[in-house]
Amino acid sequence: MLRARFGHEDFLPGQAAVVAALLEGRDALAVMPTGAGKSLLYQLPAAMGAAPVVVVSPLISLMRDQLRGLARSGVAAVALHSGQSEEEHGAARAAIASGRAKLVYLAPERLAGDGAIELLRAAGVALLAVDEAHCVSHWGHEFRPDYARLGEIAARLGAPVLAVTATAGPRTRADIIASLFTRAPEVFVASFARPNLRLSFRPRGDAEGRLSRFLRRRPGESGVVYVRSRREADETAARLRRLGFDALAYHAGLDAQTRAAHQDAFFARPGVVMAATIAFGMGVDKKDVRFVVHADPPDSIEAYYQEIGRAGRDGRTADALALFDPRELAGRFGFAPPADDPVALGETERRRAMARLCLTPACRFQTLLAAFGEESGRCGRCDNCRGGLLALPRRAGLVALGWRVALLARFSSADAERLDAPEETPSPAVAPGLSIAPTEERLSVAEERLYRRLLHLRLDIARRRRLSPRAVASDMMLRRLAITRPSMIGDFPPGEIVDAPAFLCEIEAYDE
Incomplete structure (x- = not known):
């Protein structure tokens, strides 16, 4: 079936074991890097008759891409999403009800509706596959809150569960298992090593100058500059255009037509630099992205790894540069969350792990892989490995910078305790329509x-x-x-x- 329907001569490393577990009705969590063939894990069982398979996918564009590929393979698949006409939606529901659809793609918000659950229960779901499963975990589900309901929905469907993601360290894997599975899944973790990526980290300093010099050394190459806000995306793109670069902005605040035009330009024109928020991510499968720059370090190593993973998908060398502010890193260590709040504790530890990656004088990739629970030797490609003895002064500078950040964190923590000390303050006036009276209302x-x-x-x-x-x-x-x-x-x-x-x-x- 692999050869006849999908045109592959053999499995990629790790695929066969996961497919075998699913065909035997076992639950599975598969953590595999980009390009490892995660979609085949649920498409092949569906083609072999373990159907229908319900696939939870976060983006309509991803659904459409997979539907096009499955049409070429002759595997009947449908999707239910907001971009359909009434006629398309009705045809998809009819295919599910009649049993013709072997794969059914939905967003988590669509699956959460009672109507969809009842339709799928009646069809007798053989497997529930959750793509981008890191969104189930504490660090990811605020992006799409309905991912947090998938464990409950899986129990209602009563089918085996497959969770797949390219980004999950030990803590996130534990979150996924606790949130999604009612029985212990088999866990398959492929190597996170990316031999073609070169990692570099620099204190921000003259950020515009650093970014300009970095881009000028890569004329005609396409890449992404990640920033924290919409305003920064617009401003960064404008500054880069003034410096002579072909730069565009991408964020959720742009209208759909502008976003589509900028994304099309990124795919079509060589040398486009996209200044973007995290809105520019999943579903962007451009093979020849040569660099990813972070104007600020992300909040976790998982987010960092996912974002740099958009570079070098063609297997050729690609660069990842992250700029950081030592004061901001000190704040990550100086802030102490409530000891009785496991969500806040986990989030704080992830932020600190990313800070340690910025400051380490050791091999960057070795440190990154250790955060995912993987042992490795020195990569020989990152900024701390390159240069041999010539790199020693810079690595010694990182040790000194680490001590400086530790001191800043200690003072930051002391200031926070002093500034947040109880004090007598008068009760504020209250504006109509915005009560600040004590409330037990739970937050979503x-x-x-x-x-x-x-x-x-x-x-x-x-x-x-x-x-x-x-x-x-x-x-x-x-x-x-x-x-x-x-x-x-x-x-x-x-x-x-x-x-x-x-x-x-x-x-x-x-x-x-």
């Missing part, structure tokens, strides 16, 4: 994530202005902001937020 996953971002932002503002965090905004106010998300300055209670326009502008930087 997305609201909890936003609330924690607001706490970080409040502490940063307090440090810069030498204020108590409560003088910037109360805890209860931040909870209400996370729930109601007011967009007008007039929605804020008078006196409750210092300099509301500036606070709104800073919140906006966290929009992704």
Whole structure:
């Protein structure tokens, strides 16, 4: 079937064992890098008669790509998504109800509806496959909150479960297993090594100059510059164009037509630099991306690995450069989350692991692979490995920088404790429609994530202005902001937020 339907002479490493487990009705978690053939893991069982297979996929573009490939293979597949006409949607449901569809693709939001679950239960689902399964974990499900419901949905469907992802360290794998599976799955983990990637890290300093010099050494090559906010994406693209580069912006704030035009240009024109937020990621399968730059380090090694994995998919050498601010790294170590909050503890440890990767004088790839639970030798390609003895002064500089960050973190922690000490403050006035009375209302996953971002932002503002965090905004106010998300300055209670326009502008930087 592999040869006849899919045109492959043999399995890629790791595929056969996963397919065998699924054909025997066992649950499985497969962690395999980009290009390792994860989609075949659920497509082949469907072609062999273990059908229908329900595939949870995060993007319509990914669904369409797989449907085109399956049509060429002669495997009947349909999708249910918001981009369909009523006629297309009805035809897909009829194919599912009649048993003609061997694979059914849905987004998690679509699958969460009772109508879809009942339709699929009636069809007798043979396998539930969850793509991009890291979104099930604590660090990922705020991106798509309905991923957090997939464990409950899997139990209702009563079918074996396959979770696949290219990005999951030991902690994230544990999150996925706890959230998604009702029985212990077989876990298959392929190597995370990417021999064609060269990793480099630099203190930000003159960030524009560093980025310009980096790009000028790569004329005519395409790549991505990741930034934290929509505003930074627009500003970075504009600055690069002024410097003579073919640069475009990509973020969720652009209209669909502009996003599509910029993505098409990135695929069609050589030498395009895309200044983008994380909105530019999944579904972007351009084989000859030669570099990925992070203007700021991501919040986790998993996110970093996933984003640099978009470079060098053709197997040729590609570069990954990350710029970092030592003060920001110190904040990752100086911030202490509540000891009784496992979600916050896990998130903080992931942020610190990324900071350690920025500061290590050891082999970067060896350190990165260790975070995924994989042992390896020195890569010989990263900035700490290249240059032999000539690299010693720079590595010694990283040791010194690490001590500096540790000292900054200690002072940062002490300042946070002092600034957040209890104090007598008058009760603020309350504006109509935005109550700040104590509430036991539970936050959703997305609201909890936003609330924690607001706490970080409040502490940063307090440090810069030498204020108590409560003088910037109360805890209860931040909870209400996370729930109601007011967009007008007039929605804020008078006196409750210092300099509301500036606070709104800073919140906006966290929009992704």
